[in-house]
Every structure is written in structure tokens, then in C-alpha cells.
Amino acid sequence: MKKVIALVFFITILACKEEKKQEDVKQVLEEKTTLQPISDSDLETAVIYEANIRQYSPEGTFEQFTKDIPQLKQLGVKVIWLMPVFPISETKRKATGGENSKFATDFPETEQGKYLGSYYAVSDFTKINPEFGTIEDFRSLVTTAHDNGIYVILDWVPNHTGWDHMWLKTNPEYYTQNDKGEVVHPEGTDWTDVADLNYNNQEMRKAMIVDMSYWLTKEGIDGFRCDVAGSVPTNFWEQAIPELRAKKDIFMLAEAWEPELFKKGLFDMGYAWDGHHAMNKIAQGEEKATAFITYMKDRNETYEANNILMNFVTNHDENSWNGTIKERMGDASETMTVLSYLTPGMPLIYSGQEYDLDHKLLFFEKDSFPHTKGNTWKLLEKLAKLKITSSALHGGKYAASFEEIEVANKNVLAFKRSKNGSAIIYFANMSDKALKTSLPQKGKYIDYMSNTAFEINGDAITLEPWEYKILVE
Numbered sequence: 001m002k003k004v005i006a007l008v009f010f011i012t013i014l015a016c017k018e019e020k021k022q023e024d025v026k027q028v029l030e031e032k033t034t035l036q037p038i039s040d041s042d043l044e045t046a047v048i049y050e051a052n053i054r055q056y057s058p059e060g061t062f063e064q065f066t067k068d069i070p071q072l073k074q075l076g077v078k079v080i081w082l083m084p085v086f087p088i089s090e091t092k093r094k095a096t097g098g099e100n101s102k103f104a105t106d107f108p109e110t111e112q113g114k115y116l117g118s119y120y121a122v123s124d125f126t127k128i129n130p131e132f133g134t135i136e137d138f139r140s141l142v143t144t145a146h147d148n149g150i151y152v153i154l155d156w157v158p159n160h161t162g163w164d165h166m167w168l169k170t171n172p173e174y175y176t177q178n179d180k181g182e183v184v185h186p187e188g189t190d191w192t193d194v195a196d197l198n199y200n201n202q203e204m205r206k207a208m209i210v211d212m213s214y215w216l217t218k219e220g221i222d223g224f225r226c227d228v229a230g231s232v233p234t235n236f237w238e239q240a241i242p243e244l245r246a247k248k249d250i251f252m253l254a255e256a257w258e259p260e261l262f263k264k265g266l267f268d269m270g271y272a273w274d275g276h277h278a279m280n281k282i283a284q285g286e287e288k289a290t291a292f293i294t295y296m297k298d299r300n301e302t303y304e305a306n307n308i309l310m311n312f313v314t315n316h317d318e319n320s321w322n323g324t325i326k327e328r329m330g331d332a333s334e335t336m337t338v339l340s341y342l343t344p345g346m347p348l349i350y351s352g353q354e355y356d357l358d359h360k361l362l363f364f365e366k367d368s369f370p371h372t373k374g375n376t377w378k379l380l381e382k383l384a385k386l387k388i389t390s391s392a393l394h395g396g397k398y399a400a401s402f403e404e405i406e407v408a409n410k411n412v413l414a415f416k417r418s419k420n421g422s423a424i425i426y427f428a429n430m431s432d433k434a435l436k437t438s439l440p441q442k443g444k445y446i447d448y449m450s451n452t453a454f455e456i457n458g459d460a461i462t463l464e465p466w467e468y469k470i471l472v473e
Contacts, residue, residue, distance in 0.1 A: 016458065017342075026222065035150075036306070040396055040398065042078060042370050044399070045195060046076075046395075046396070047078060047346065048079040048081055049072055049079070049080050050081045050315055050316065051082050053132050054083075054116065054132070055361045056352075057371075060131060066144050073148055075381055077384075080152050081153050082153070083262070084119035085132060086119075086122045086124060086125060086128070087122070088117045088122070088162060089125060089162025089193070090164060092121075092192060093117035094193045094364050117341070117364055118193055118363065119155070120160075120227060121162035121193045125208075135219075139219065144221075152222055152249060153223040153224055154224055156225065159196070160186055160197055166208070171207075175195050176195075176198045180435065192394055205236055205240070208240070209239070209243055212244060213243070217247055217248075223268075224328075226255060226256075229261060230257070234266075240350070241265070241267075242265070253269045253270070254269070257272075257309075262303065262304065268308055268397075270307070272311050275299070278294075279292070279313065279339065279340070283329035288430070288431075293415075304376045306398070308396055310347075311347050311348065312340060313340050315350050320360055321363075323360060327360075332430070334468075335428050337380075337383075338383065339413075342470070343395075344395050344402050345399070346395050353376065355358045355372055382448075386424075390472070391419040392422040400418055405427065407438070407439065408437070411429060411431040412428070412435070413426070414439060415427075423472075425471040426471075428468035428472075429463035429467050429468070430466070434462065435462075439456050442456050443455070445473055447467075448472060
């Protein structure tokens with residue numbers, strides 16, 4: 001009887017603490033904020049949201065996306081990454097024809113302008129794509145985000161431009177040319193809708209930095225996500241980023257994973273591609289849970305402690321070309337989404353993911369998705385609250401520790417995150433078969449997802465296929 005009373009008392013105390021935490025989180029999520037310059041502390045609990053303006057709504061406008069920014073706070077979003085917002089070149093546009101990918105040039109010249117093309121074929125780095133709205137609409141988006149304590153970064157395309165960019169007429173020397181003096185597209189790619197920039201040309205570098213500076217000083221954006229950043233010479237970033245940081249505190253995300261891009265105060269965050277691939281392979285039965293521990297060990301050896309990696313189960317490339325989360329991860333989808341939040345780093349939400357996006361969004365043409373809040377919204381909202389309240393999930397430059405919990409079964413992934421006296425244990429059955437396991441971490445915890453008591457006492461624990469537990473001390 002005494003044990004029962006003690007357990008009830010224990011649960012009651014934890015429930016009260018949890019209720020107080022939830023009240024604190026609600027206040028943080030709802031109140032308007034005077035946005036201060038981005039700081040390292042902001043990054044510890046941040047979630048990043050990739051906004052695909054074209055496909056976010058049937059209208060495909062800044063205005064429609066801006067209306068939803070306040071509710072993104074419910075998902076813990078601290079950074080909005082806007083996919084390229086610039087005008088798109090019409091010349092050599094790519095398009096989709098029937099079941100096969102085609103080029104707009106496969107159609108009559110008079111028809112080419114009807115295809116929307118790739119966001120990454122930029123015709124002017126200092127203008128707004130009129131399909132999305134006006135510069136005033138863009139400014140309203142940025143202001144609304146800032147009013148809600150959210151930073152805005154632009155997707156920058158430094159490796160190439162579209163074929164209509166004015167530089168091709170005024171400064172063809174800014175581009176890579178073949179032996180015949182013809183401007184070429186990036187070597188080794190099928191990106192024929194863009195022209196490759198020549199980084200041996202110092203004047204082009206200066207022009208690029210001027211255009212990037214415009215968005216910082218004139219339009220108040222907070223940094224950049226740099227497309228194929230590893231394909232641009234590192235010494236350009238060593239030249240550009242200090243100049244940009246001298247203008248304001250900014251957040252720099254590289255679509256890359258090369259460790260040298262983090263050095264000398266260059267990029268703040270890169271892509272956790274290896275982690276993403278490991279999750280895909282485990283979900284598809286090609287690897288055991290131990291593959292993720294191997295990835296984490298390699299990651300710790302490859303990167304410095306203050307390097308931030310972006311964790312994701314989807315993004316615009318993965319969704320459009322490799323399939324939806326469900327298509328790639330099947331019944332493991334929720335387990336892997338949770339893992340992306342509990343791994344050191346910053347979790348990504350891609351437009352539509354929060355609304356259970358269930359189809360591959362068209363890339364070159366118009367598309368959209370229903371805005372119905374279902375299971376994924378509830379999941380992401382709950383994970384956001386935990387990330388905000390527990391220092392054990394800090395994922396920035398002062399991330400909480402990651403400690404493997406060794407278990408005998410290779411299909412079980414188990415680890416502990418801890419910082420400042422807070423600790424969280426994650427363990428999961430990373431297979432499509434039910435199994436039993438045991439953990440060496442004895443103690444009494446709260447199962448965060450069900451808000452119930454959970455005790456580890458050495459007894460076997462049964463886990464259903466892809467079942468996971470988040471245990472809070």
C-alpha cells in the first residue's frame with residue numbers, strides 16, 4: 001500500500017510540474033516579441049521551417065503564407081527559410097510534361113513562359129517573383145515573422161543564375177565558358193536551365209556580395225540558406241560571410257556537409273545528410289538500429305562540438321524527387337520524425353509536413369496541399385513543447401550531450417540526452433517485428449507522449465514494431 005501511495009504522490013508531483021511547464025510554454029508561444037539580433041541561445045531550442053511559397057497555398061502568395069505565421073509558433077518555429085523568392089528566368093525553363101520531365105524548350109517558344117520553372121534559375125537577385133506578390137507583401141511577411149519572434153532567412157543561389165540574368169549581357173566574363181567562349185551550365189549536372197558562375201572572377205564575387213547585402217540592410221532579413229554551398233569555393237565564403245556579419249548578426253545555413261564550411265565563423269549550420277540517409281535505410285530494413293549509433297560516432301569525429309546540423313525526414317528535394325515521408329519510411333515515419341527532434345541539432349519542418357503531406361509536390365509547376373491539422377501537427381506541437389522546456393534537447397552550439405545506451409538487440413536504438421541537470425531517454429524498436437529488450441538505466445520516469453509513469457527495473461520491456469519511448473526524468 002505504501003508503494004502505491006508513494007507512486008501516486010510521485011505522479012501527482014510530476015503532473016503539477018508538467019502543467020506549470022505547459023503554462024510557461026503557452027505564454028512563450030502566444031506573446032508578441034520584440035525581436036533581438038539572433039543569438040546562440042536562440043539556436044538551442046529552435047525549429048526551422050522551410051516555406052515553399054508557390055505550393056503552400058492554392059494562391060501561392062506571400063500574403064497567404066503570412067496569415068499562418070503566428071500559428072507556426074505553436075510548432076516551436078524560430079527560423080523561417082524561404083525558398084527562392086526571386087524572378088525566374090524564362091529562357092531554357094524546365095517543365096513537366098505528362099509523366100516525363102521535359103524542358104520548356106521542348107515546347108514552342110511561345111509556350112515556354114507558361115511554365116513556372118525552377119526557383120533556382122534566378123533572373124535577378126534583387127527583385128521579387130511577381131507570382132508571389134509585391135515587395136510590400138514580402139516586407140509584411142518579414143515584419144509579421146519578426147513580430148512573432150521568428151527570424152527569416154532567404155534561400156540564396158550562389159552557384160549559378162538563370163539564362164535571363166542581366167549579367168549574361170553586361171558581364172559574360174562572370175560565367176564559366178567553354179573553349180568556344182560559350183557560357184555553360186554547371187558541369188556534371190543536368191541543370192541546363194542555369195548558367196554556371198565563374199568564381200575566378202573577382203568582380204563577380206563583389207557583385208554577389210553587394211546583392212546579398214541588399215537583403216540584409218534594406219529588407220531586414222536575418223541570414224541565408226545557401227544552395228549547393230559546397231560547390232562554391234570556400235575562399236569565397238571566407239571573403240563574403242565576414243562582410244555580411246559586419247552588417248548585422250545573421251544565421252547562415254549551408255546546403256552542404258563539408259566540415260571546413262563551419263570553420264572561421266563561416267556557416268552556423270549544415271545538412272545532416274548522413275543521418276537522413278541512415279534513417280531512410282533503417283526504415284527500409286536495409287540497416288539495423290546500430291547504423292544510427294555508428295553515424296553519431298562518425299559525426300562526433302567529423303565535426304566540432306559547436307557545429308550545428310539540420311535534422312530532417314523531408315525537404316523540397318526529398319519530397320519532390322525521392323518521395324513522401326510515408327513512401328520512404330512507411331510505418332517508421334513517426335519514429336524517425338521523433339528521432340530528428342531528439343538528435344543533437346535543429347529539426348526541420350517542410351511546408352505541408354505539418355499537415356500530413358501525402359504526395360510529391362510538383363517542382364516546376366503549380367501544386368498545393370490541404371491545410372487540415374491532423375496527427376502530425378499534434379506530434380510536432382508536442383515535440384516543440386518538450387524542446388522548449390527541456391535543456392536536455394538543446395541542439396545549438398552548446399548542445400546537450402548524447403550518450404549511447406548499450407542494449408543487446410541490434411534493432412533497438414537507445415540513447416540519453418542531458419544538460420543542466422535535465423535528462424531525456426529515447427529508445428525505440430527500429431524494426432517491423434515486435435521485440436523484447438531491457439535497459440540498464442534503472443529508475444522512475446514519465447513517458448512524455450502518454451504523460452504516465454514508467455519504471456525501468458531490469459525487467460524485459462515489450463516494444464511493438466516501430467514503437468518508441470521518450471522518458472523524462
